Every structure is written in structure tokens, then in C-alpha cells.
Amino acid sequence: MQNLVEAGQTRQQTVNKTPHADTYAEFLERYPHYRSTLHLDALRAAEYGRLDAHGHVYLDYTGAGLHAASQVRQHGDLLNTQALGNPHSASPASSRTTALVEGARRAVLEWFDAAGDYTAVFTANATGALKHVGESYPFSATGQLLLTADNHNSVNGIREFAREAGAAIAYAPLTVPELRLDAQALDEALDSATPGAANLFAFPAQSNFTGVTHPLDLIARAQERGWDVLLDAAAYVSTNRLSLRQTHPDFVSVSFYKMFGYPTGVGCLLVRNAALHKLHRPWFAGGTVNFATVGGRRHILSPGEAGFEDGTLNYFSIAAVEIGLRHLASAGIDAIHSRVECLTSWLLERLVALRHSNGRPMVRIYGPLTTTMRGGIVTMNFYDPDGHLLDYRRVEELAGQQAISLRTGCFCNPGPGEAAEGITDEDVAVALVRNPDLTLPLFLQMIAHEGGKSAGAIRVSFGIASNFADAHRFVEFAGSLRDQTRLTIGETSFDIESCRVIRDGS
Ligand SMILES: Cc1ncc(COP(=O)(O)O)c(C=O)c1O
Numbered sequence: 001m002q003n004l005v006e007a008g009q010t011r012q013q014t015v016n017k018t019p020h021a022d023t024y025a026e027f028l029e030r031y032p033h034y035r036s037t038l039h040l041d042a043l044r045a046a047e048y049g050r051l052d053a054h055g056h057v058y059l060d061y062t063g064a065g066l067h068a069a070s071q072v073r074q075h076g077d078l079l080n081t082q083a084l085g086n087p088h089s090a091s092p093a094s095s096r097t098t099a100l101v102e103g104a105r106r107a108v109l110e111w112f113d114a115a116g117d118y119t120a121v122f123t124a125n126a127t128g129a130l131k132h133v134g135e136s137y138p139f140s141a142t143g144q145l146l147l148t149a150d151n152h153n154s155v156n157g158i159r160e161f162a163r164e165a166g167a168a169i170a171y172a173p174l175t176v177p178e179l180r181l182d183a184q185a186l187d188e189a190l191d192s193a194t195p196g197a198a199n200l201f202a203f204p205a206q207s208n209f210t211g212v213t214h215p216l217d218l219i220a221r222a223q224e225r226g227w228d229v230l231l232d233a234a235a236y237v238s239t240n241r242l243s244l245r246q247t248h249p250d251f252v253s254v255s256f257y258k259m260f261g262y263p264t265g266v267g268c269l270l271v272r273n274a275a276l277h278k279l280h281r282p283w284f285a286g287g288t289v290n291f292a293t294v295g296g297r298r299h300i301l302s303p304g305e306a307g308f309e310d311g312t313l314n315y316f317s318i319a320a321v322e323i324g325l326r327h328l329a330s331a332g333i334d335a336i337h338s339r340v341e342c343l344t345s346w347l348l349e350r351l352v353a354l355r356h357s358n359g360r361p362m363v364r365i366y367g368p369l370t371t372t373m374r375g376g377i378v379t380m381n382f383y384d385p386d387g388h389l390l391d392y393r394r395v396e397e398l399a400g401q402q403a404i405s406l407r408t409g410c411f412c413n414p415g416p417g418e419a420a421e422g423i424t425d426e427d428v429a430v431a432l433v434r435n436p437d438l439t440l441p442l443f444l445q446m447i448a449h450e451g452g453k454s455a456g457a458i459r460v461s462f463g464i465a466s467n468f469a470d471a472h473r474f475v476e477f478a479g480s481l482r483d484q485t486r487l488t489i490g491e492t493s494f495d496i497e498s499c500r501v502i503r504d505g506s
Contacts, residue, residue, distance in 0.1 A: 040465070057402075061466070067262030084315065105122070111325050112243070120305060124266070137198065140197060148203040198228070211374050212367050253268075287313075385485065
């Protein structure tokens, strides 16, 4: 790639051009290995120019990765230069599509070092992959589901399949304040697998709330004790290499738009071949059967991935997956990891150091304060000089006015916020009695109003196109909240009688 070949030249330009040259020079001195990632600045200029063209600071790579301009160009060329038809037939248009889909499947298996040992099932997203496991895993009254309190709701939701089958459901708790897994409690839970029954343990490789990376050696430890393991890798694989030759979870979920932005609408369930027979699909559909009759009411499911891919695959988008993986490979996943680690570490240091004029801290970080076993996500809340919580929705609004895109709420992962703030089952029960139509934003308002607790927060996350200027702009923005009070930044009030939020008095 020309932009990468010229990285040396551009490197010098990048250092000179930065508007915060002194701070950047200090940063480079403190994080010398950031220099090995400077080709990503050239990549940003060549492929993600839309960010700087609009002065946009994008800080939500965990919500969605960004695509390179060339990914879309290459995909457009592919679609515009050949006729592609519905796959799995013998026509030239169909055969070409099948070849593209199978090429993408091979590329995915190779990316994850999984060829020969795993089956790749294309799904709509990570949630689709997780739902496959939930509905096809043989939960029973003697079996168990063990979840970690740090899990996306698309994993938490599997408990409803387990509940329906009468399986025991348990959560492994988190430690406070680091919000890591409580090793002793987890060990005890893992020791309790029911011998001979179907026991499923599900955890995320990286928390999408705190950025904590949970130890992958848990996979083998759990399997040795009688658990099948579901690893939710959705928030991990955009900035980390995952080799399924080094670690062998039974099931893995990913979404490709999180890895490289484009296409949306395609994810993958990787199933260890040795565990494939454990999944029993509860139905069949077009595309999943080798044989089906009306008269005899019989069907024979197709083996392998075909038995899981319902109906017509999203074949246009699947054809873009290989392009995305090539792009990620040319950028270098290890370089992305290093860059994100440096930026995260610097950001953590700067945020922790922020003080109001009276000396009180401005920011509370959720999770560890260093990058040890932690990825490129920093989740926080801001407080005023008297220690009152600033409404994160107002903070998001103010950031938006400065063209900073970040994320707020509980990120579909309620456990870490609940653990950090000590939100109890009783808090939830009381809120549900008060408002049977409870929504998450209302619940967050209620507990903030009454108990000064916040299960919601502000999340900043880095990825492939992040640079020092992004992190610096966010630190400057955070600094602008110094000495602001709830009133000066504009308050959202809450009517406790009706349990309804009233925005800015309206
Ligand atoms: C850890 C984790 N798991 C699962 C998901 C669900 O991904 P999707 O919405 O693409 O299905 C997400 C999305 O943010 C996530 O971060």
C-alpha cells in the first residue's frame, strides 16, 4: 500500500503537524513503542480522511469500528464487475457467490487460527451467534449455566433458554473497584459442575463496559472441570489477536463491523468441531436441511455450518468480510493493539489527575487504572466540586457540540455498573413496583436521584484509526468540566412521583 510504504515520510510530518507538539513529544518519550505504530497515522490520512475533514473525534470503536474508504471501494468494484446470484445452485451467478462466501469462511477460520478445528457459521451479528448457542445448547434440569456478572445482555439473555429447560443459573461476581472476576468465587462456581450433565460457562474475552480482559486460561480450567465454554469475543477481536490454536473455547461469538466497520449485518459463531454435536437446532428452515417432507413430517438437518445458516445468507455483505480482514491484516492487529494500549494508558493517567479548583477529583473511572489485563475502553463518570454526579447525558451532549462521539448508558452490560455502585436486588424490585413499565434510562434516573448511585456512565474507546490528537481532544474536553456544577452544565430533573424524567425543566 502506497500510504504504508511512505510511512517514514509521513511519520515526520505527523510529528510536526500536531497542534500539541510538546505534549505529543512528552507522550512519545513516555510511550516509545507508540512509534512502531506511526504507520497508522498514514493509514488514517489515506483511509479515514472523513474524520479530520470534519474535525470529528470518534471514540466509540467498541460500539462500532470504522471502515476504510478502500474497503467500500473494493466491495463496490466486486459487486459492479460481476453478476452474483443466490448461492448453492449450479448456475455461474450462483457458483460465483458460493465461491465468495466459502472464501470468506476460509478467511475467517484462518484469521482466528481455527482452520481444521472449528466450524464458522455466518450469522447476522454476535447476538445471532449467541442466540444459536442459547437455543441449541442441551440445557436440562440437571445442567447448569454459569455466567459472569460482566456480560453483554446478548449473553445474559441465554439464561432464559436455560431457565425454560430448568437448568440452574449462577453468576460469578466481580471485585470492586477493579471490576475483575472474583477468582475465589469463580473457582468455587467452576468446581460445582454437575457430573455428566450439560454445563455451560459464558464470559467475555474483553468487557465492553470496563475494558477488562478476562484471563483466557479460564477456558481450559473450566473445561477440565466439566464445563463447555462460550467465549464472547465481540469487544476483544478488533484490537487483540485471538488464536484458537492457543485456546480452545467451544463456542465463540463475533460481529465483523466491530472489527473493521464494514459490512454491518454479518457476524460469526465459531464452533469447535469436537463440540458441534452438542448443539441441537430446535427447528429447520430453507437452507438448513438435506431432506424435508410434508407427508412424512420428517427432516434431516444439513451437517456443519449449513444446518445453522437459516434461509439465504447475506451474501453481498459476506463477500466484504474477506476485504475487511485483509485491511486489518495490512494495518496489523498487533500495531493496533499497541497503539490503543498507549493511548488508553495516557488517557487514564490524565483523567485520574484531573482536579477541581478545590482539589477534589473530577472523574471516577470504572475498572482498573492501568492497562494491565485491560483493553482500549475507558468508562467514567464526572462529578462536580461538591462530589455530585454530573448527568452523563448532558456530558454526551456537550461532547457532541465539540464533535466528539462517545457512548453513554450501561452499554447493554448492566452487571459492572451494578457491582460498582452497590445496586441491590431490592433497588431493582422497588423500581419495578414504582413503574411497571420501567426502562433502563428511568431506572438509572431513579437510583441516581434517590441513592446518588449511577449504573450508567460515559465510555470512550479506541481503535484502528485512533490517534494522539483524539485522546488529547477528549482530555481537553474533560478539563472543560472543571468547577462546573450540575446547574451550570444544565440539569435533567426527575419527578419522583411519576418516576418520569423531565429534561431541562420541560
Ligand atoms: C461484548 C459484546 N458482546 C456482544 C455484543 C453484541 O454485538 P451485536 O450487537 O453486534 O450483536 C456486543 C456489542 O456491543 C459486545 O460488546
